[in-house]
Amino acid sequence: MPRLLFTCAYDGQPYCGWQSQRGVQSVQDTIEAAIGRILKEPVRIAASGRTDAGVHAHAQCFHVDAPESCRLSMDNWVAALNAHLPADIRISCVQEVAPHFHARFDAVGKEYEYLICRAGVLSPFLRGRVWHVPHGFDADALAAALQIYVGTHDFRRFAANRGNEPADPPLDFYLRTIYRADLETDGDMLRMLFHGNGFMYRMVRLLVGTAHQVARGRMTDEELAAMLKNPLGAKTRYCAPAEGLYLKQVFYAR
Amino acid sequence: MPRLLFTCAYDGQPYCGWQSQRGVQSVQDTIEAAIGRILKEPVRIAASGRTDAGVHAHAQCFHVDAPESCRLSMDNWVAALNAHLPADIRISCVQEVAPHFHARFDAVGKEYEYLICRAGVLSPFLRGRVWHVPHGFDADALAAALQIYVGTHDFRRFAANRGNEPADPPLDFYLRTIYRADLETDGDMLRMLFHGNGFMYRMVRLLVGTAHQVARGRMTDEELAAMLKNPLGAKTRYCAPAEGLYLKQVFYAR
Numbered sequence: 001m002p003r004l005l006f007t008c009a010y011d012g013q014p015y016c017g018w019q020s021q022r023g024v025q026s027v028q029d030t031i032e033a034a035i036g037r038i039l040k041e042p043v044r045i046a047a048s049g050r051t052d053a054g055v056h057a058h059a060q061c062f063h064v065d066a067p068e069s070c071r072l073s074m075d076n077w078v079a080a081l082n083a084h085l086p087a088d089i090r091i092s093c094v095q096e097v098a099p100h101f102h103a104r105f106d107a108v109g110k111e112y113e114y115l116i117c118r119a120g121v122l123s124p125f126l127r128g129r130v131w132h133v134p135h136g137f138d139a140d141a142l143a144a145a146l147q148i149y150v151g152t153h154d155f156r157r158f159a160a161n162r163g164n165e166p167a168d169p170p171l172d173f174y175l176r177t178i179y180r181a182d183l184e185t186d187g188d189m190l191r192m193l194f195h196g197n198g199f200m201y202r203m204v205r206l207l208v209g210t211a212h213q214v215a216r217g218r219m220t221d222e223e224l225a226a227m228l229k230n231p232l233g234a235k236t237r238y239c240a241p242a243e244g245l246y247l248k249q250v251f252y253a254r
Numbered sequence: 255m256p257r258l259l260f261t262c263a264y265d266g267q268p269y270c271g272w273q274s275q276r277g278v279q280s281v282q283d284t285i286e287a288a289i290g291r292i293l294k295e296p297v298r299i300a301a302s303g304r305t306d307a308g309v310h311a312h313a314q315c316f317h318v319d320a321p322e323s324c325r326l327s328m329d330n331w332v333a334a335l336n337a338h339l340p341a342d343i344r345i346s347c348v349q350e351v352a353p354h355f356h357a358r359f360d361a362v363g364k365e366y367e368y369l370i371c372r373a374g375v376l377s378p379f380l381r382g383r384v385w386h387v388p389h390g391f392d393a394d395a396l397a398a399a400l401q402i403y404v405g406t407h408d409f410r411r412f413a414a415n416r417g418n419e420p421a422d423p424p425l426d427f428y429l430r431t432i433y434r435a436d437l438e439t440d441g442d443m444l445r446m447l448f449h450g451n452g453f454m455y456r457m458v459r460l461l462v463g464t465a466h467q468v469a470r471g472r473m474t475d476e477e478l479a480a481m482l483k484n485p486l487g488a489k490t491r492y493c494a495p496a497e498g499l500y501l502k503q504v505f506y507a508r
Contacts, residue, residue, distance in 0.1 A: 009377060009378050009379075010378055011378040011379055011381075056379075078375070082375060087376070087378060087381040087382075088378045088381060089378060090375050090376065090377065090378050091375065092375050121332070121336060121344050121345070121346050122341070122344065123263055123344065124263050124264055124265040124341060124342045124343060124344050125263075125265055125310075125383065127265075127341040127342065128341075129379065
């Protein structure tokens with residue numbers, strides 16, 4: 001049973017998110033159905049992590065076990081799978097990995113991009129693909145606030161509850177390291193890049209939404225820093241919308 | 255009755271084109287309905303020209319006569335109209351023009367952009383927005399072929415029939431001047447820019463589709479040049495798809 005690691009891009013707008021859910025169309029369901037049609041048997045795929053409804057991916061990774069009987073070459077897998085997928089999901093590459101490799105548990109880091117567009121009128125070509133915030137915040141203050149996140153912190157105030165949190169988590173359960181949280185400005189577009197060793201549920205959107213409060217003058221840098229130093233306080237209420245978020249890269253140890 | 259000139263952008267994918275057609279949704283219908291809701295009376299708008307189904311616009315222009323009773327300022331017009339339009343059509347600006355100004359007859363030039371993407375796998379974020387041609391043509395040959403179009407020529411072999419052509423047209427009826435037909439390369443993206451004093455029905459797509467035949471080695475530069483020198487021959491059969499085409503700018507004499 002060769003294990004295959006696929007990299008795919010998707011426009012999150014038409015989907016309820018990565019994960020299968022009853023009664024709605026997920027990215028995972030769509031890809032599993034396409035692979036199932038190729039292999040003529042049902043399959044389950046395992047991704048590097050979920051993405052929420054409306055969240056996009058430039059390079060999500062997932063693995064699947066192909067039966068020994070499958071005679072498709074790596075090159076043919078990409079073309080065959082794309083032929084069975086809608087154009088809003090595209091496979092960019094595939095490689096064979098060790099049988100014990102796991103797309104989620106072997107990931108050592110991830111990179112996310114978050115886009116804010118400041119144009120007064122949002123281009124029709126950007127709808128559903130950026131957070132449109134035409135005014136009322138300071139980009140330099142946003143960039144400075146993002147720097148507060150860099151480093152190893154207990155980020156639990158920037159993690160939404162999924163409902164399956166342990167009652168008595170180990171001390172390092174909410175610790176994450178953010179290597180980079182940069183803001184690039186390109187005309188009206190603000191591009192935030194987050195690189196870290198892992199991100200919790202909705203964490204990037206909560207980081208952006210809360211930094212945006214600082215950029216609006218509704219919170220100080222000190223108050224933001226205190227949310228990391230005192231992790232037992234209330235969770236942030238500021239979640240940036242899904243449509244500006246892109247999973248950009250998943251890192252694996254080689 | 256002040257006459258207002260609007261500039262708008264639209265994603266052409268969901269529409270049957272600019273012009274009203276029975277039973278399908280056009281950009282024109284959608285804008286007329288939105289203005290009608292603001293003015294509380296039916297209106298007709300006149301654009302710089304039509305765009306086909308699937309063709310996009312960064313800056314289409316149209317005019318409309320507002321009743322004297324209308325008390326909206328220019329600034330409020332943009333916000334009010336955008337509030338009544340779907341997000342795939344956006345008004346970017348408006349100005350008052352002379353009562354005899356006409357968005358179509360006063361246009362002295364237009365600029366179109368045509369996008370070809372050569373990536374092996376097309377990004378889901380580009381679907382419906384480029385012509386995807388992953389291989390089989392030479393970009394330098396395409397750039398050279400485009401230069402053949404520059405100048406004043408009888409372009410009738412690059413005009414699709416609309417069915418309303420005059421039986422005995424004046425000598426200059428099919429004459430157009432192309433000031434610029436340039437190709438820019440940006441990674442996998444080829445961006446063609448056409449600036450001319452006017453373009454006939456489907457002309458840009460026919461120019462691109464035919465130049466692409468040269469870039470594929472199916473036609474020589476000399477054969478292409480002969481199509482301009484001998485305008486009475488058969489029309490070209492090579493029409494590039496609508497989704498790569500953008501009306502970029504309409505020029506008016508000041």
